Amino acid sequence: MTRAAVLLALLLAASPAAAQVVAIIHAKAYPIAPKGVVDDATLVFADGRIVSLTAHGAPPAGAEIIDAAGRVVTPGLMNGATQLGLGEVSGASDTQDQAVRTGPLGAAFDIHYALNANSVLLPVARADGLTRAMSYPAGAATAPFSGAGALILLSPGPDILERPRAAVFAEVGDNTLAKAGGSRAAQWVLLRNALLEARRYAETPRGQGPRDQLLSRPDAEALGPVVSGATPLAITAERESDIREAIALAQNLHVRVVIVGGSEAWTLAPSLAAAHIPVVLDPEANLPQTFDKLGARLDNAALLAKAGVAIAFSVSGNGIYLSYNAGLALREGAGLAVANGLPYLDALAAITQGPADIWGVGDHYGRLAPGFDADIVIWDGDPLEPASAPVAVFVRGARASLTTRQTRLRDRYAPAHAGDDLPPAYR
């Protein structure tokens, strides 16, 4: 052993988290970009970053070896829009922080202050392969804004915030008409006005704001990064007319728009592609649940992708899958999209690199590529089959436990315990 190696070994012993090199061998790896699959891949990572991905590669000396034995390996998944970390029990409003109904806040409602790293929903999503998410506000008091969403990292530690105010969300359409006085026309007028006022506010020396401004100072400030183009404006919209308005707004007011929902987005696929407007859609949405969603269909994702629209997924599942099964439902939705015409590799991208690029973290997450964050999942089958599950999940290189409150209940009540003398509470 050379002196350097001894030193390295000592260092490793002193701080086990640092510099441990891990090599996953014999993997069927999906790097996402470049598109394709690498059979018998060796994936090396250290210090929370991916070092290399090579076919038949020899693992570095001294690396911890994990034999994937031909299993599928992908980046950790990313949910394009969820409310993870913002609520525990939807039926109990005192456990919910994703929306405000009264008070002065609109665009300035900033959910990152409420993120709860100890939420029991997080380990469930992580054990289903989710390592990233856009956690977004469900609604704010000032129409048509919902507030600022945050990018979260499902790391096992206490800090799950990756980037606050990663996008400002607004919602138009039937779900929130009342807040704008009863018409979507008012929603659009308010939204356009807010952007114009925010721009004027940003360009006006402090203390000299116009007197007739509808926006409060905090809301105008919160929209500053949107009007400067630094932060995307996410518009939840389902109906074709609203999506058309969103495209027009992006072009007239020079803001970066992301459509969320987009049940009828497929009808405008070429326009969306031409305007470079991505869509975060629900691949399971195929029912005319409201008059805004009459055109919902399962090949929405396939049609958008074919036209060149950037897509990512978020699955509502009666509002339950959105956060409670934010990992499992995402995979199931991606699988359904494949069953309805989306190429398999595009579906994998729509739950990794797709949302990463849309929300602005695609430079360091979403691919199995050197230098990228080591968010990695080893699967026991096809990840797009909801019957499959991860056998190992790494978040920025740290191996996460797959134990959840649910697996604890499972173990406590397993059929093998049927004959036990003591009640389950003693297990």
Add this chain to the structure above:
Amino acid sequence: MADAFASRARVVGLAALACVSSLAAQKGGAPRLNQPPYLRDAFPSTYRPLPRSDTLIAHATILDGAGHRIDDGDILLSEGKVEAVGRGLAAPAGAVRIDARGRWVTPGLIDIHSHDGTYVEPLTTEDENSSDISELSDPNAAGTWIETAVNPQDPGFTRALAGGVTALQVLPGSSPIFGGRSVVLKPIPAPTVQQMKFPGAPQGLKMACGENPKSEDVEKLRGPTSRQGEIAFIRKAFADAHRYKADWDSYLAGTDDKRPRDDPTLDTLAAVLDGRIAVHMHCYRADEMGIMLDLSHELGFRIAAFHHAVEGYKIAPLLVQEGVCAAVWSDWWGFKLEALDGIRENAAFIDAAGGCVMMHSDSPQLGQFLSIEAGKAAAAGRRAGLTLAPEHVIAWVTSNPAKALGLDRRIGSLEVGKDADLVVWSTDPFSVYTHADLVFIDGAVAFDRSDRSRRPTADFELGREPRASE
């Protein structure tokens, strides 16, 4: 165990009927009812099967719903019934022949918990305070019949059919304690609900425990506001029903000439006490189910199934001992306090104890993907170390719900003589990639994925087909 319960109820029911008819004969046609009002079917089925041909489906992987798997299997449908199942069957002259090589065949799926036709697509503000999901004026809505509200033009029906569903039970919602009578339908839209009604299918009574009814009552200031209040309320309602039924029984026996008042609410509860109507009980927590089981014995009603039963896995042996089925989701949990302990192994653990478990939808969204639901639930069980073969798991969406509905002699499995309700799947029905290629109901093609003329659409969707604008 569920069978044992069902047959006891049938015996009780038949005994009551026999008694009634002999008395009517004694009175020589006197102008009095010869059947208690609680046994009448006010809206009889007028369903007629679609046009059909005898059909041989050949070379399929068959899961028959009765526990068997036949690889490269054939199934012959004749006159709307299963004529033969096996290998190398010959197609009779004139029979349609379908080559199902590489495809799978299962019994038609049965959704034991649907709100199609009342939780309609689309749901609008008109439904916010006056939806047809439940009658909310009284926590005891036992007198309501959900079939009188079902809108046959709800697109939910055609979507369920496209997902392989051939029979579904529409239940009232869980806001009232007594939700009302359920109805079993075939998801083939028709102008009237009677034309969709499964002929001869027993009604059920929806009851609910736990959070939903008590929260609703607090909001509306109209009834019990606690779990204990719900139980006391149920006790009182059944005490009234016992008296009501006794009054009718003495009137029909001729021991009392005064004709009792006809009360639709008590009619339903009397039919439950009579054994003709089984209870479909919405409960989440294990302790609530334990209380309800004792209550059912005390008051004399039969619970066919607990619905949702999110904590069913905690009392699996009790469910087995009581012969009560459990209708569950694969993975819903957490959205309310009583759902916090939902686990994905719920179905598999109940099954492992020998219980009758079923996947249910409760939602038009999920009602399209019941076989995938079963696939997810089975996968969780396998990871927990249980052996769950596909030919066993298919029962969770076919023969088990048939049993809980009291229709297991007619549907739920592909056995000779049963109704020819079945699905030809493009691939493994438990896979997310599967499609129902063909759905047969009573031997007729009710849905064909490749033939527009055999894919029903609801009137609502006519003239609204969106198109690409560019």
